[in-house]
Amino acid sequence: MDEVVELEIPARLEFVALARLLVSSFAASTAVLPEDRIDDLKIAVSEACTNAIEAHGAADTAERVLVRCRDADEHLEVLIEDRGAGFDLAKLPDHPPVTDPERLNFERGLGIPLIRALVDDVEFSSSSEGTAVKLVMHHGDADN
Amino acid sequence: MRVALEEEPSMDLGLDVTEREGWAILAVRGEVDVYTAPRFRERLIELVSQGHHRILVDLEGVDFLDSTGLGVLVGGLKRVRSHDGELALVCTQRRILKVFEITGLTKVFSIHETVDDALAA
Numbered sequence: 001m002d003e004v005v006e007l008e009i010p011a012r013l014e015f016v017a018l019a020r021l022l023v024s025s026f027a028a029s030t031a032v033l034p035e036d037r038i039d040d041l042k043i044a045v046s047e048a049c050t051n052a053i054e055a056h057g058a059a060d061t062a063e064r065v066l067v068r069c070r071d072a073d074e075h076l077e078v079l080i081e082d083r084g085a086g087f088d089l090a091k092l093p094d095h096p097p098v099t100d101p102e103r104l105n106f107e108r109g110l111g112i113p114l115i116r117a118l119v120d121d122v123e124f125s126s127s128s129e130g131t132a133v134k135l136v137m138h139h140g141d142a143d144n
Numbered sequence: 145m146r147v148a149l150e151e152e153p154s155m156d157l158g159l160d161v162t163e164r165e166g167w168a169i170l171a172v173r174g175e176v177d178v179y180t181a182p183r184f185r186e187r188l189i190e191l192v193s194q195g196h197h198r199i200l201v202d203l204e205g206v207d208f209l210d211s212t213g214l215g216v217l218v219g220g221l222k223r224v225r226s227h228d229g230e231l232a233l234v235c236t237q238r239r240i241l242k243v244f245e246i247t248g249l250t251k252v253f254s255i256h257e258t259v260d261d262a263l264a265a
Contacts, residue, residue, distance in 0.1 A: 013179040014155060020177075020208070039239040046210040050178040098248040104222035107215030110247050114211050117246045 003030060003071040008064040009049070011056035011082075019049045019067045023078055026069040032076055032139040040118040041078065041137055047111040048080040048133040055084025055131060075120070078135045086126040155180065158205065159187045165263050168196035173205035176213035184213065188220040197229025200262050209240050214247060221253065230254070232262050 007022050009015040023045045027038045045067070052065045066081040095109045096102045115122055121136035157180040158173030168191050176184055191199055201217065203209070221231045232254040235241055244250045256262035 013177075016177050016179060017155065017175060036239065040242075042208065043210050043243065046177055046208075050210070050212065053178075099251050103252075104218055104225070107219045108211075110211035110214050114243060114246060 006068045008066055011053045011065050013053055016046055016049045020046050023069055027076060030071045033137055034140055037137060037140055044115045044118045044135050045078055047115050052080050052082035055082050059084045074139055076137045081132045083130040086128050086131050089124050157183050167198045167200045169200045169202060169259060171202040171205060175208040176206060177210050178212045181212040181216050185216045192223045197224050197227040199224055199231045201233050202259060203233055203235040203240055206240055234259055234262055
């Protein structure tokens with residue numbers, strides 16, 4: 001049977017650390033990922049929770065952000081679900097490459113590329129009622 | 145399923161400044177995320193406004209850093225460059241270096257293994 005743990009966090013920035021801690025503790029307890037992959041997942045969770053909490057701030061909603069961890073047969077997944085106003089992935093601003101001096105004008109815009117690079121699969125589903133980000137890590141050798 | 149949290153979440157961010165050979169060395173300790181990054185940003189802005197335009201950020205004590213922390217460093221680099229200055233990093237931790245590699249920022253920042261190496265560069 002799949003193991004599932006859920007946490008609802010207040011949409012405040014200080015709770016991003018708690019979401020990271022939950023996910024890393026869950027991943028460690030299931031012993032399905034090596035330590036460096038848990039570190040990767042922690043960063044992806046941090047990025048997704050940051051976006052979720054900021055979306056709640058922009059939408060001025062007091063609802064909580066859901067973080068759900070599930071260990072399935074061959075993968076571990078983390079769902080981060082918010083009730084913000086949603087966003088269109090295709091319409092995210094395109095920043096200059098990092099080697100372009102103009103890139104220094106943008107402190108943001110690195111979160112979603114980091115998520116994509118650090119997890120094995122990611123799904124974004126967004127509507128005007130909120131956004132769900134599903135992060136998937138395939139099981140690996142936890143002793144590595 | 146019950147999950148025991150492995151540690152207490154830490155909100156502490158250490159930001160200690162020393163000066164050596166014309167450089168301000170900012171040693172960062174703790175987790176740099178969206179909650180703690182504003183303090184990091186303010187400290188860098190403060191250093192630049194005090195006239196420190198050669199800043200070495202020592203990341204060896206950092207346990208976690210995400211894109212918000214990268215953004216603070218990018219902003220710091222922009223500020224010192226506007227004064228013809230430099231912002232270099234000390235970092236040997238694989239998990240921290242990885243985020244610089246993925247984002248291409250290893251091409252933007254000068255990253256050293258020790259403070260002494262950075263000052264000698």
